[in-house]
Amino acid sequence: MDDVAYIHTPLGVAKIMGDTDGLTAITVLNSDEPLTDVIPESLEDAVYQLNEYFEGARTQFDLKLNPEGTxxxxxxxxxxxxxxxxxxxxxxxxxxxxxxxxxxxxxxxxxxxxxxxxxxxxxxxxxxxxxxxxxxxxxxxxxxxxxxxxxxxxxxxx
Incomplete structure (x- = not known):
């Protein structure tokens, strides 16, 4: 079962999903969801790096990814x-x-x-x-x- 976090971005609320095996999904929502108060440990690095990206301090991501697809x-x-x-x-x-x-x-x-x-x-x-x-x-x-x-x-x- 994936951990989930909702964070604020300049483009709306982002939903981040993943676990210790890596990120499975990051989506921007067209609705307001309550923001996550305590970020699950497995998603902390993703939240940190996304915030850096939006602040203009990050141009590359270094995250473990685990998306489902063909x-x-x-x-x-x-x-x-x-x-x-x-x-x-x-x-x-x-x-x-x-x-x-x-x-x-x-x-x-x-x-x-x-x-x-x-x-x-x-x-x-x-x-x-x-x-x-x-x-x-x-x-x-x-x-x-x-x-x-x-x-x-x-x-x-x-």
């Missing part, structure tokens, strides 16, 4: 972790990295089923034309994450 999905999720912070790849580029440029739809489907929000950075995959395409957390969150990671921060005019 062999192909897991291969895609590993490849997503190779996309550097502040960079993006297209779905076609992702399929080519997986060894099959014809697997664009399959790669996109696996990307959409990524259970580990932010830690496995599916938000870094965009359309070939540079457009923001579907994102389970909502396109506004995808845009926020890409802006957060951008080396070119928007300057205030005032």
């Amino acid at each position: 062999t192909f999905q897991k291969k895609v999720w590993v490849e997503l972790q190779n996309i550097p912070y502040g960079k993006s790849k297209s779905y076609l580029e992702l399929a080519k990295l997986l060894g099959d440029p014809n697997a664009t739809r399959a790669a996109a489907s696996a990307n959409a089923r990524n259970p580990l929000w932010i830690v496995v950075p599916c938000h870094r995959v965009i359309g070939t034309d540079g457009s923001l395409t579907g994102y389970a957390g909502g396109l506004h969150r995808k845009q926020w994450l890409l802006n957060h990671e951008s080396p070119f921060k928007q300057q205030s005019l005032f």
Whole structure:
């Protein structure tokens, strides 16, 4: 049985699930859940690293992961972790990295089923034309994450 924690993020409440074998899921919710007062020991490092990420102090995660998925999905999720912070790849580029440029739809489907929000950075995959395409957390969150990671921060005019 997974431990569960609910934490505040700039994009809403995140639900973190996992145990000593690793994280199984991190999702952003569209509803308010009561925040967890005492974080389970198995999730403490994930909470700490996510907070560092949102503070701008972390660009890579070092967490034990244990998501459930098919062999192909897991291969895609590993490849997503190779996309550097502040960079993006297209779905076609992702399929080519997986060894099959014809697997664009399959790669996109696996990307959409990524259970580990932010830690496995599916938000870094965009359309070939540079457009923001579907994102389970909502396109506004995808845009926020890409802006957060951008080396070119928007300057205030005032």
